[in-house]
Amino acid sequence: MNRKFIVYLVAFAAFFGPFTQTIYTPVLPEVASQLHSTSFVVNLTISVFTFFLAIMQMIYGPLTDIKGRRKVMLLGIALYVVASVGCFFSGTIALLLVFRALQAIGIAAGSVVAVTVISDLFEGKERGEAMGTFQMLVSLGPVLGPVVGGFLSGVFDFHSVFLALAATGMLVLVFNYVFLKETKPDNIQAGRFQLRDFASILQHRIGSSIIYLGFLQYYSFYYFLVFLPNILTDRYGLSAEQKGLVFLPMSLGIVVGSYVGGKIQARIEGEKLVVLTSYLNAISLLIFLVVYSISLPWLLAGIILFGLFLGLSLPVQTTLLTGAFTKNRATAVGAYNLFRYMGMACSPIVGSLFYRIGGYVLLYGFIMIVYLAFALLLSRRLLGAQAVKSAS
Secondary structure (H helix, E strand, C coil), X not given: CCHHHHHHHHHHHHHHXXXXXXXXXXXXXXXXXXXXXXXXXXXXXXXXXXXXHHHCHHHHHHHHHHXXXXXXXXXXXXXXXXXXXXXXXXXXXXXXXXXXXXXXXXXXXXXXXXXXXXXXXXXXXXXXXXXXXXXXXXXXXXXXXXXXXXXXXXXXXXXXHHHHHHHHHHHHHHHHHHHCCCCCCCCCXXXXXXXXXXXXXHHCHHHHHHHHHHHHHHHHHHHXXXXXXXXXXXXXXXXXXXXXXXXXXXXXHHHHHHHHHHHHCCCCCHHHHHHHHHHHHHHHHHXXXXXXXXXXXXXXXXXXXXXXXXXXXXXXXXXXXXXXXXXXXXXXXXXXXXXXXXXXXHHHHHHHHHHHHHHHHHHHHHHHHHHHHHHHHHXXXXXXXXXXXXXX
């Protein structure tokens, strides 16, 4: 088994979750028009997808620990392909809602199984580097989705998006069927799943720290995906195509950060790196808040820094989490992903309330303060515990 190839294989399956979530957001008005619906109902196709993507993490995590990695991955991708074909043929908004839910239920397996497989195959420094590669690819999903979707919908129509997803999903299914072998260690026997398994993970020092950090990071990340286009329109008057291009520098920052974050785990202890990157992300939010209204180049600098520091943090999070939980590794990853998706879902709703009250200053200022406070808490929980261990 070529382990590096397997990393790319499972990472691409995980990439499809956030990629499918946002792929046709640029053409939501056209979807409403062609399916004779309202903007509110069409937006539900995004919310429904996100909801099931989050909820299924609680199911796929324990299922992967009990049944194995390969079976769960193949089943999930197969359902995703069928649902994508259903989306393509949907002539009413009701059918589209049903098949979007099934899409999410299927592809939700990708993110859980991928991290678990990588943790099964690698240890130590190699695991950190593999997680860096994984996070680098997956983090591109929510940003590249609108770019690809806008192009396909512009050349054809919005239905072509789902046909492309079905065809690509079929390729991923075939490759996983041929090359992905079962990686669950023979010496680990997971018992029957109980809800208290999630509770024990959330009570664990590393488990709770990483999971809550994941929520906060993706809550902040989706601030940029949701509210940055408004800034670019209102303050800088950019077109739809230009706004799509603005996200590419942030994507590049995430890619570079994830690659570097995977490499430097061999030199910087994981818990110290998590704390450091949390402070850096809080600082990057402050920088963006200060410079976003000065000029477009300064705004780009702010979002690049946020993407870079986010990317640096992601690989070490999954490395620490999967290292802390061996028997129920996939369950821990499922809980982590659940909270990240909850952050995605809460961000537009809560952010809209803050924006109405105090504009962008309150919007980004509040999350910056929360981020800084959480970084201080992480310092005490992770580095303080290390100091106690060293003293004893």
